Amino acid sequence: xxxxxxxxRHEVTEMGQxxxxxxxxxxxxxxxxWYRQTMMRGLELLIYFNNNVPIDDSGMPEDxxxxxxxxxxxxxxxxxPSEPRDSAVYFCASRIARGDYEQFFGPGTRLTxx
Amino acid sequence: AQSVTQPxxxxxxxEGASLELRCNYSYGATPYLFWYVQSPGQGLxxxxxxxxGDTLVQGIKGFEAEFKRSQSSFNLxxxxxxxxxxxxxxxxxxxxxxxxxxxxxxxRGTSLIVHP
Numbered sequence: 001x002x003x004x005x006x007x008x009r010h011e012v013t014e015m016g017q018x019x020x021x022x023x024x025x026x027x028x029x030x031x032x033x034w035y036r037q038t039m040m041r042g043l044e045l046l047i048y049f050n051n052n053v054p055i056d057d058s059g060m061p062e063d064x065x066x067x068x069x070x071x072x073x074x075x076x077x078x079x080x081p082s083e084p085r086d087s088a089v090y091f092c093a094s095r096i097a098r099g100d101y102e103q104f105f106g107p108g109t110r111l112t113x114x
Numbered sequence: 115a116q117s118v119t120q121p122x123x124x125x126x127x128x129e130g131a132s133l134e135l136r137c138n139y140s141y142g143a144t145p146y147l148f149w150y151v152q153s154p155g156q157g158l159x160x161x162x163x164x165x166x167g168d169t170l171v172q173g174i175k176g177f178e179a180e181f182k183r184s185q186s187s188f189n190l191x192x193x194x195x196x197x198x199x200x201x202x203x204x205x206x207x208x209x210x211x212x213x214x215x216x217x218x219x220x221x222r223g224t225s226l227i228v229h230p
Contacts, residue, residue, distance in 0.1 A: 004157070031215070042220065042221075042222040042223060043204065043220045043222075043223070045217070045218070045219075045220075048217065050215065055214075055215075056217070091157055091158070093157075093158075097215070100163060100165070101146055101148075101163075101208050101216050101218075102148075102160045102163065103150075103158070103160070103218065105150075105157030105158045105159070106157050107155075107156055107157050108155075108156075108157055
């Protein structure tokens with residue numbers, strides 16, 4: 001398996017624009033997590049899905065953020081409208097439902113909002 | 115609510131020296147504990163984990179960690195550090211809310227700097 005795939009790897013956009021980040025989890029994994037990493041706040045869990053269903057989105061900072069998982073092999077995190085304070089590295093991770101609970105992380109998307 | 119504290123933001127060691135990274139957690143039940151490593155520009159990779167049994171666990175790249183319930187700690191150690199170990203290290207605790215699944219809480223991370 002290729003691991004967790006995220007695209008794009010880098011995104012530079014202007015304030016007010018819509019941004020869509022994409023993630024393909026490892027095949028067979030039941031859980032998908034979206035994280036945001038910044039120097040100020042560290043690694044924050046934004047939202048997670050179980051079998052494509054959002055379970056907890058309490059970490060989503062504002063209504064400008066939304067996430068979907070239309071099927072087991074694809075998820076998106078959308079920011080609309082984007083703001084400079086959204087600049088961060090966004091990670092997607094997946095894992096199986098039972099077992100050792102190891103999370104497998106993607107390489108991240110570095111977002112810069114000008 | 116569970117929490118994870120990594121008290122050291124930065125640690126500097128010389129190559130070949132021993133290493134210990136500290137991690138303390140707060141959780142009412144027996145936790146699932148993890149250490150992850152993040153190299154620059156990459157995602158996190160699992161180093162080792164503790165679920166139960168032997169409190170000294172071995173991981174990849176020569177790392178080990180010891181679970182001490184009385185101290186609520188899960189410190190990461192390596193007897194001899196290599197320059198390639200320079201990275202960010204994250205401690206994580208998996209906890210389960212009533213009726214829910216195990217979900218991780220990550221510490222803020224410790225940045226390891228290795229001097230030649």
